Amino acid sequence: MVCGSWFVERNKAQDKQGREMNDTKKQILSYKDLKIWNMGIDIVNKTYILTDQFPSVERYSLSAQMRRAAVSIPSNIAEGFMRYHKKEYIQFLYIALGSTAELETQLYISKKRKYVKENIFSNLQEDLDYEKRMMINLIKGLRKYKNER
Numbered sequence: 001m002v003c004g005s006w007f008v009e010r011n012k013a014q015d016k017q018g019r020e021m022n023d024t025k026k027q028i029l030s031y032k033d034l035k036i037w038n039m040g041i042d043i044v045n046k047t048y049i050l051t052d053q054f055p056s057v058e059r060y061s062l063s064a065q066m067r068r069a070a071v072s073i074p075s076n077i078a079e080g081f082m083r084y085h086k087k088e089y090i091q092f093l094y095i096a097l098g099s100t101a102e103l104e105t106q107l108y109i110s111k112k113r114k115y116v117k118e119n120i121f122s123n124l125q126e127d128l129d130y131e132k133r134m135m136i137n138l139i140k141g142l143r144k145y146k147n148e149r
Contacts, residue, residue: 031081036134040074040096043127047103050124062113067104072099073131085103090142097135104128 031037047070051063073096080092107124110116 004123031078031085034077034081036131036138037074037077037081039131039134040077043073043103043124043131044070046124049122050110050116054110058115062106062110064113066103066110069099069103069106072096072104077135086145087143090139093135093139093142096133097139100128100132100135 021079022085028034033103044067051066054063056078074094076099078090080089080096083089083092107116107128111118111121
């Protein structure tokens with residue numbers, strides 16, 4: 001399987017005088033190297049911490065639904081990455097993107113039900129917005145390169 005054809009920029013290297021050198025690229029060999037996958041894992045952890053605070057009556061409803069949506073984000077990113085064809089990868093990214101919208105909706109419901117404090121709501125909302133932007137940009141980037149996979 002050819003997974004290493006996707007690239008990510010490393011931090012800019014500096015020479016001995018502290019001047020920036022040319023950007024270097026790191027070959028992505030695993031979905032675990034993807035920033036969007038790692039951000040998705042962070043969103044899962046924050047969602048679990050948040051839903052642990054919910055009333056017990058929500059354990060099998062809103063809490064469980066939010067956890068499933070959160071877990072779906074990095075899971076679909078990983079599964080898509082491991083598919084051989086780029087079209088499949090993009091499709092799984094769209095599913096993950098849908099899961100961010102689902103989790104965002106449930107987060108708003110939690111706020112309306114007064115299960116979430118404003119600062120926690122804002123923090124998770126910002127993470128979801130950032131994750132969505134990264135996914136959209138990755139999808140655009142993958143569509144640009146028609147000759148690969």
